Amino acid sequence: MSTAADNFSASYAEARSRLHEAARSAGLAVESIAHPLAGAQGEPLALDIVRDGPADAKRVLFLSSACHGVEGFCGSGVQLAALRDAAWRERARSRGVAVVVLHALNPHGFSHLRRVTQENVDLNRNFQEFSQPLPRNEGYARIHGLLLPAQWPPTEAAQAELMAFVAQHGMRAFQAAMSGGQHEFxxxxxxxxxxxxxSNQAVREALRRHGRRAEQAAWIDFHTGLGPQGVGERIYSGPDEPNELARARAWWDGGGRTPVTSFHDGSSTSAPLTGLMYGAAAQECPQAEWTGLALEYGTEPWDVVAHALRADHWLHLHSEAPAAQAQAIHRQMRDAFYTYTDTWKAQVLAQAFDAMDQAVTGLSA
Incomplete structure (x- = not known):
């Protein structure tokens, strides 16, 4: 008898293989946008697309994983469960909703256990108008050298200097400075x-292929790393526009049972961000009415996650690091964004299917 945990994989290569197998079993085709580089195991990388529903469907639900590479263990598990659940897919079809799975938006990061792309870029800060002046993160400029010291682990003196910034400005300001996005370093x-x-260009291509005939589209993007362990925060993903936020809350808040937060009004655990991926939806498929949600599952406390991210970036700059230290940092990254317990995995799927059902209802209402 299969369990929720059976949908979660131990590597990108395994996740991709199982996705293809699930699509074949469901009688669905897989489109692949091939990545130019190889994965950590020498495996081919790609953004894989599986569509369940007619090409001319007017209502489309997008489910995406691994925007932030290593976070893909979670989203891939949800996608595999959805493809294996014939009853759920039939419910969506019966409501006139086509489901499009976008597996591994950042396959390089997923495979190499990094949050960023092969360009060392946070994909969800990369959707800027690059012909215009880019935003400057003054807070990050002050702490860049403290976040990435010359040696790892940091010396007590280096760590004390960083903690002095936190003590002076507060943890929320530190999180905003560190994670808000920056274009200088x-x-x-x-x-x-x-x-x-x-990945930016591949995401846009996938949206064009599968969103340009839609009149209404919903997009659930699966993330990990913020909030209490196992809790999926429903973060509005869209512009600072009251009507769009109200529609997202009407769809997904479950009458207050599952509140929808937003960094636009300060209710989210996420810091205010720019260059977010959702902007590509309206740009590539302007004819559709879009409603977006980032489902953000908690794993470890923020200080643990931040420490893992700092170590990963330090390792990226120090290829001379001993193999044992490199392996430990990779494990630390995986553990910071993927909780192995059956309880966590069951929580992930239960909340994901709830949000997916709500999206189908919202699209077909």
Whole structure:
């Protein structure tokens, strides 16, 4: 008898293989946008697309994983469960909703256990108008050198200096400075890039292929790393527009049972961000009415997650690090964004299917 945990994979290569198998079993085709580089195991990388529903469907639900590479263990598990659940897919079809699975938006990061793309770019800070001046993160500029010291682990003195910034400005300000996105330090954390990445362009191509005939579209993007362990925060993903936020809350808040937060009004655990991926939806498929949600599952406390991210970026800059240290940092990254317990995995799927059902209802209402 299968369990919720059976949908979660131990590597990108396994996740991709199982996705293809599930699609074949469901009689669905897989489209692949091939990545130019190989994965950590030498495996081919791709953004894989599986559509269940007619090409001319007017209502489309997008389900995407691995925007932030290593977070793909979670989203891939949800996608595999959805493809294996014939009853759920039939409910969507019966309501006139086509479901489009976008597996591994950032396959390089997923495979290499990094949050960023091969360009060291945070994909969800990369959707900027690069012909215009890019936003400057003054807070990050102050702490860049403290986040990535010359040696790892940091010395007590280096860590004390960083903690002094936190003590002076508060943890919320520190989180905003570190994670809000920056375009000045290509080797730094949460770097938004100075041009569209491969993944940026692949996401746009997938949206064009499967969104341009839709009149209404919903997009649930699965993330991990913020909030209490196992809790899926429903974060509105869209512009600072009251009517769109109200529609997202009407669809997904379950009458107050599952509140929808937003960094636009300060209710989310996420810091205010720019260059977000949702902007591509309206740009590539302007004819559709879009309603977006980021489902963000908690794993470890923020300080643990932040420490893992700092270590990963330090390792990226120090290829001379001993193999044992590199392996430990990779494990630390995986553990920070993927909780192995059966309880966590069951929580992930229960909340995901709830949100997916709500999206189908909202689209077909």
């Amino acid at each position: 290509p080797d730094g954390l949460f770097y938004g890039g100075n041009a569209p990445t491969w």
